Amino acid sequence: MKQETFDNQTLNHFTVVTGACPSRAGARSVFRFPFSVLPILGLCSLLLATGCQKEEAAQQADTRPRVRVCALTPGLTFEDVAVVQGSIRTKYTAAVASRLPGTIDEVLADEGDTVKAGQPLFQVDRVNLENQVAIAKDDQAVARAAKAEAEAAQAEAEAAHAKAETDAARYRRLYNDSRSVTKDAWEKAELQLRSAAASLARAKAAVATADAKILQADTALRIAEKNLSDSRGLAPFDGIITQKLQDRGDYVDAGTPIFTMDDPRVHELCLTLTADRYADVAVGKTLVNADFGQELPVTYKSPTINPMTRTFELRAVTKPDPAVAPGLLCGTRIVFARRQGFGLPAGAVAKRGGREVAFVVADDGTVASVEVKKGATAGAMVEVLNPEAFQGKRVVAEGMLLLNVGDAVVPVE
Numbered sequence: 001m002k003q004e005t006f007d008n009q010t011l012n013h014f015t016v017v018t019g020a021c022p023s024r025a026g027a028r029s030v031f032r033f034p035f036s037v038l039p040i041l042g043l044c045s046l047l048l049a050t051g052c053q054k055e056e057a058a059q060q061a062d063t064r065p066r067v068r069v070c071a072l073t074p075g076l077t078f079e080d081v082a083v084v085q086g087s088i089r090t091k092y093t094a095a096v097a098s099r100l101p102g103t104i105d106e107v108l109a110d111e112g113d114t115v116k117a118g119q120p121l122f123q124v125d126r127v128n129l130e131n132q133v134a135i136a137k138d139d140q141a142v143a144r145a146a147k148a149e150a151e152a153a154q155a156e157a158e159a160a161h162a163k164a165e166t167d168a169a170r171y172r173r174l175y176n177d178s179r180s181v182t183k184d185a186w187e188k189a190e191l192q193l194r195s196a197a198a199s200l201a202r203a204k205a206a207v208a209t210a211d212a213k214i215l216q217a218d219t220a221l222r223i224a225e226k227n228l229s230d231s232r233g234l235a236p237f238d239g240i241i242t243q244k245l246q247d248r249g250d251y252v253d254a255g256t257p258i259f260t261m262d263d264p265r266v267h268e269l270c271l272t273l274t275a276d277r278y279a280d281v282a283v284g285k286t287l288v289n290a291d292f293g294q295e296l297p298v299t300y301k302s303p304t305i306n307p308m309t310r311t312f313e314l315r316a317v318t319k320p321d322p323a324v325a326p327g328l329l330c331g332t333r334i335v336f337a338r339r340q341g342f343g344l345p346a347g348a349v350a351k352r353g354g355r356e357v358a359f360v361v362a363d364d365g366t367v368a369s370v371e372v373k374k375g376a377t378a379g380a381m382v383e384v385l386n387p388e389a390f391q392g393k394r395v396v397a398e399g400m401l402l403l404n405v406g407d408a409v410v411p412v413e
Helices: 036-062 126-178 183-231 277-280
Strands: 014-017 028-032 067-071 072-091 093-097 102-109 120-124 233-236 239-244 257-260 268-273 287-290 295-297 312-319 330-344 350-352 355-361 367-371 373-378 381-384 393-398 411-413
Touching: 014 312, 072 373, 072 381, 093 312, 102 126, 120 257, 126 183, 233 287, 268 287, 268 330, 277 312, 277 330, 295 312
Parallel strands: 067 411
Antiparallel strands: 014 028, 067 393, 072 268, 072 330, 093 257, 102 120, 120 233, 239 257, 268 312, 287 295, 287 330, 330 381, 350 355, 355 367, 355 393, 373 381
C-alpha cells in the first residue's frame, strides 16, 4: 500500500493505491477515502487478503484433471463403404468385320469420323459379287422360260390325252355293242390312248423339273444378293470410328475386323471388388460415388467370382459429362448400406485390453470403462451399435489415453 500527499486545503481525504490479489486477474485500483472510513478500510483489506489465500490453497489442493465430456449423439448418417479405384470405358463398342472373304474395294470412313447406324463403312469384292447377282438373275429367267414351255407342252399333252381317251371309249363301245368297228380299230384307239398318257406324264415331269430349276435359280439369286449385301460393312450404331485396321486393296478373310468404333454417349465406370463383398452388392441399389462428382447405382454385377484372383466386377453407367472420357482412372466410394444411428467422437473410443471401450464419468467423478460396439464412421464420429450402454452418460470426449479406470476427474461440458 502506498500513501499519497494529503490535500493541503481540506486535509479531510487521502488516496490509496491497492495492488491486485495474486490469484485474480486485474490492474491496480486507485481510491479516495475520507479519514472516517480508515478503520473499515483496514478490516476489508485484511479479509480480502485472507480470501485470496484460501482460494489459492483450494486450487493447489485439487489436482484432478479436467476432461471434456460429451453425450451420445443421435440421428447421424453412417455408411458402410469400400474405397477402390475404377476406370471409365464405353458401354457400347464394336469391331466391324468383313462377313465375306475378298479384296476391299472401298473404304468409306476414317479414324475419328462420326457415323450413323447403318452407314456403309467399306465394300469387299463388289464387282465380282455384282456379276454373280447378274448371272443368277439370268439363270432365273432361263428357268422360268423353260417352265413356261413345259407348261405349254403339258397343256397340249393333256388335250391329246383327253381326245385319245374319248376315242378309245367310243371304239370300245361300238365294238362291244354292234361290232360296227373292227377289233383292229378298237385296239389302235387303245394304243393311241396309252401313247397320249405317256406323253402327258413326260410333260408333267418336265414341268416338275422346270419348277426345281426355278427354285434353284431363286435360291442362287438370294444367296448372290445376300453376299452382295454382306460385302458392305455397316455401322451397327451411332458412334465414332476409333481404329481403321485394314485399307483399300487388302485381302481379308471372313470375320476380319476392318474398323473398331465406340458409342461416345454412354460410358461405364468399371470396378473390381474382393469376393468377401459379393453378397453386399445389389444391382440397382448399391451406390458408387465417383470422385468426378457423380453418385451412380450399380448396373452390372458379374455372375461369378474369378477363381484365380478371388474378385468380381461391377459396372455403373455414368451420366453425360464432357470431363468423363474412356480410359480415365478415378477414385470411388462404394456405398453398401446407409443408415441413421448413434455416434461418439472418434477420440472417445480406444482399444483397451483387446476391446473397444469409452470412458464415462460416474456421479462420484471417477472414470469407468464401457465397451463400445463399433460400426461405421462418419467424418470424426464413430457409430455406436450398443447405444443403450451410453444413454444419459457423460462420455470422456478426448484425452482418454491419459486416464485409467477409477481416476477422479473434473468433467467439463
